[in-house]
Amino acid sequence: MKTNTFHAFTLCLATSAAISNAALVQIEFDLLHSVGGSISKVDGDFNIFEPSLGDYLVGGADTTFTGQRDIQGSYEFDLRDPSIMVLGADQIVSVFLTIERSGFLTTLTSSPDLNAEVAGYIGDGVFDTGDFRVGRQLGTFTIYNSQRTPWPHPDSKIDVTSFFMSLLDGGFDYIGFNMRPISIPAGASVNNGFLAPRLEITALIPEPSTAGLAALGVLALALRRRRG
Ligand SMILES: [Ca+2]
Numbered sequence: 236m237k238t239n240t241f242h243a244f245t246l247c248l249a250t251s252a253a254i255s256n257a258a259l260v261q262i263e264f265d266l267l268h269s270v271g272g273s274i275s276k277v278d279g280d281f282n283i284f285e286p287s288l289g290d291y292l293v294g295g296a297d298t299t300f301t302g303q304r305d306i307q308g309s310y311e312f313d314l315r316d317p318s319i320m321v322l323g324a325d326q327i328v329s330v331f332l333t334i335e336r337s338g339f340l341t342t343l344t345s346s347p348d349l350n351a352e353v354a355g356y357i358g359d360g361v362f363d364t365g366d367f368r369v370g371r372q373l374g375t376f377t378i379y380n381s382q383r384t385p386w387p388h389p390d391s392k393i394d395v396t397s398f399f400m401s402l403l404d405g406g407f408d409y410i411g412f413n414m415r416p417i418s419i420p421a422g423a424s425v426n427n428g429f430l431a432p433r434l435e436i437t438a439l440i441p442e443p444s445t446a447g448l449a450a451l452g453v454l455a456l457a458l459r460r461r462r463g
Contacts, residue, residue: 259439261328264318266434269409270362271310292334292351292378292414292430300419307415308351309366310432311358315408322438330399331392331435332412334376349378349423351414355398358409367413373398378417378430392435399434 273292292308313319332353356370374393395412402410412432 258442259326260442261437262440263435263437266312266316266318266436268310268432269313269360270358271308271432272362273306273308274364274367275304275306292417292432300421300423302421304419305416306419307367307413307417308432309362309411309413311360311362311366311409311411312434313360313408314403314410318436319403322440324400324403326438326440327396327400327403328437328439329394330396330437332373332395332432333392333435334378334430334432335391349417349419351376351378351417353393353412353414355395356411356413357402357407358411360409366411367415370411370413373412376414395434 292306352372353374353376354370355373356366358366373395376391376393399410414432
């Protein structure tokens with residue numbers, strides 16, 4: 236009898252544990268841009284695309300900029316991505332636009348420091364030069380800061396939660412961000428490095444209570460056997 240009382244108490248505890256397990260848990264995931272690219276100015280108009288830079292804001296292999304160069308980047312993210320579609324608007328906690336330096340043995344050197352103004356706009360899923368000029372300012376990225384090494388700098392992230400939510404609530408398909416302009420002085424160099432923008436999303440989802448239910452089943456079976 237004592238044993239059964241103990242197990243009933245344990246079962247009660249396990250039940251409340253299973254209920255609390257149904258609470259929300261925090262998840263984090265990254266969303267990469269659907270379209271994007273960069274445009275450069277070298278001694279004149281903004282008329283040179285940099286196919287070698289691909290989708291990245293700044294990149295290259297052992298590239299040394301012999302003359303001053305201004306670079307602007309534009310990137311659009313698909314709001315209909317399955318990872319977004321499964322979430323309700325009230326489940327999204329925060330969205331940060333981040334730039335991540337990637338690549339093997341990456342170095343980026345510059346003096347003075349490199350900065351980029353970041354603006355957000357309503358995207359259309361197509362990358363074109365008009366994307367560089369639109370939007371409203373959301374913040375500033377420090378691409379390179381000699382006083383803040385190693386990477387990442389604390390300001391390699393911008394909180395874009397409210398702008399993201401306004402476009403999601405508005406039913407728009409794409410959210411866009413442009414970064415402008417980054418003036419790279421002569422003599423700066425990039426060594427096998429890239430600055431790839433992405434959206435860092437934090438959300439709350441119901442925690443699967445499978446483990447809690449399984450534990451309950453085992454306990455109930457044990458009780459039944461003892462009683463039997
Ligand atoms: Ca566009």
